[in-house]
Amino acid sequence: MLAMVGTMKSKERPLRADARDNRNRIIAAAAEVFVEQGPGAPLEEISKRAGTGIATLYRRFPDRKALTRAVALDALERTTAEVKRARDEEPTAFAALARYMHRVLDIRIGAVFPVLLEEIPFEDEEIAAVRADGIAVMQDLVATAQRDGDLRPDVTHGDLGMLLVRLSRPLPGPLPKELGEELAHRHLDVVIDGLRASAAAPGALGGPALTFRDLDSMGDVGPGESPS
Amino acid sequence: MLAMVGTMKSKERPLRADARDNRNRIIAAAAEVFVEQGPGAPLEEISKRAGTGIATLYRRFPDRKALTRAVALDALERTTAEVKRARDEEPTAFAALARYMHRVLDIRIGAVFPVLLEEIPFEDEEIAAVRADGIAVMQDLVATAQRDGDLRPDVTHGDLGMLLVRLSRPLPGPLPKELGEELAHRHLDVVIDGLRASAAAPGALGGPALTFRDLDSMGDVGPGESPS
DNA sequence: CACCGAGCGGAGGATTTGTCTCCACTTATC
DNA sequence: GATAAGTGGAGACAAATCCTCCGCTCGGTG
Numbered sequence A, B: 001m002l003a004m005v006g007t008m009k010s011k012e013r014p015l016r017a018d019a020r021d022n023r024n025r026i027i028a029a030a031a032e033v034f035v036e037q038g039p040g041a042p043l044e045e046i047s048k049r050a051g052t053g054i055a056t057l058y059r060r061f062p063d064r065k066a067l068t069r070a071v072a073l074d075a076l077e078r079t080t081a082e083v084k085r086a087r088d089e090e091p092t093a094f095a096a097l098a099r100y101m102h103r104v105l106d107i108r109i110g111a112v113f114p115v116l117l118e119e120i121p122f123e124d125e126e127i128a129a130v131r132a133d134g135i136a137v138m139q140d141l142v143a144t145a146q147r148d149g150d151l152r153p154d155v156t157h158g159d160l161g162m163l164l165v166r167l168s169r170p171l172p173g174p175l176p177k178e179l180g181e182e183l184a185h186r187h188l189d190v191v192i193d194g195l196r197a198s199a200a201a202p203g204a205l206g207g208p209a210l211t212f213r214d215l216d217s218m219g220d221v222g223p224g225e226s227p228s
Numbered sequence C: 001c002a003c004c005g006a007g008c009g010g011a012g013g014a015t016t017t018g019t020c021t022c023c024a025c026t027t028a029t030c
Numbered sequence D: 001g002a003t004a005a006g007t008g009g010a011g012a013c014a015a016a017t018c019c020t021c022c023g024c025t026c027g028g029t030g
Helices: A017-037 A043-050 A054-060 A064-089 A093-107 A112-117 A125-147 A157-168 A177-195 A212-216 B017-037 B043-050 B054-060 B064-089 B093-107 B112-117 B125-147 B157-168 B177-195 B212-216
Strands: none
Touching: A017 A043, A017 A054, A017 A064, A017 A112, A043 A054, A043 A064, A064 A093, A064 A112, A064 A125, A093 A125, A093 A157, A093 A177, A125 A157, A157 A177, A157 A212, A157 B157, A157 B177, A177 B157, A177 B177, B017 B043, B017 B054, B017 B064, B017 B112, B043 B054, B043 B064, B064 B093, B064 B112, B064 B125, B093 B125, B093 B157, B093 B177, B125 B157, B157 B177, B157 B212
8 A cells, every 4th residue: 555655866865764664654644634634634634644743744744845745746656557557458448447447546546636736836847747647648548449439539538537536535424434435436337337438428518628738727717618 | 402593484583684685695605615615614704705794694603503504404405496396397207317416516505415414413303304305306216217217227316416426526626616617517417328227337336325314324334235 | 764773894812723843762774 | 782863742833713792884664
């Protein structure tokens, strides 16, 4: 259940083994807590869940932004790895997409990233790079699945991503976390059935067919993208 | 016990006209804010959005719980009215469900209620009554649509409700509220296509097939409901 | 059209909640 | 076993939020 992170910054003094474990545990805990409570969640809650003291968190991540960034990077690296693995191992593009979507729910990261988007500078190069990488693969899969006639032609990879976000976020209310996750998979199955080309109702989908690139330029304007 | 919050004429002195407007505006604003920021949102934000002073809010609702309850009740009354109207006006049960689901997104209440569930006593009779009423209608529609062969047989009304909640909640991230709502409808169309009997993939859906009644008894246990 | 009390707004003190530092103690690593 | 990296948690500081109090406004009625 863990992340290998921060292994790439080789110029810095390597962390002592136990310290590195702590760092990873903090990132994992932060991801959880951010999903549950939003990106403004108390850092103390995070350190507690990671089983470390608050000081350890602050030592490793000077401020909230640094932690946020680390979590986002970790999430991106994992999803990207997953989408590639699915692409390489599944027989069809549609199957790869379906598997990838289920995996994203398992890892529970689909929900983290967009939350953090509000907090992270888009200009961050390292983040932008991993992100672009993952998006490209997904876009390919979508195009291929559509060419294969498996995926309905009126959806974009942006739709898949956002649907995933919606399914990833924990349901409010009284039901136990674990049950909630099972339900997410159940509902994803419904969605996947709705994504098949054969399921599409006569007319095309209404609403804007956004891509992730559109999201990047949000904040300025929402230019009317007419889907067809 | 307790004063019932007087939407309906009770024995209490009727509110002055302007005061009643304010009251309604506060409830509407609270619904919005609770959806966006969670049930712990600052009350001052709510009063501001309602265009009243904070004192007015406190005068009308002695504490957070009273406000929360009023919002929940209002939300329930509206959804119940919507589901009935859809049932009476649409030609088929499936069409009624589809229309109702879109309406719920418009009204933006699907997202409010479950959030508030965490805060409201289930024992509250007035709430329980309206809720049971709405659920019964929906349950009927589901059964009928399944008998008609339009709705896939492996979903429950609980699934529809939860799917609705997922679609209702605002997406995190930078995209403008209005756009987010259009997308919700777009994605709901995908879901609806996935709910058609004709869309169901070979196997049955995995995961627990919960009903709303199951949700009521949450908190104690999660008895494994095996759907297959 | 004048009166009067229901209703109003918002400043501000009390309180809760969260941030971040400091320092004496612990423990990997050589 | 020496030593510097790493640790935890109390607590000073700051921010957010709650909720009350009180002088003014204005809808509704005669």
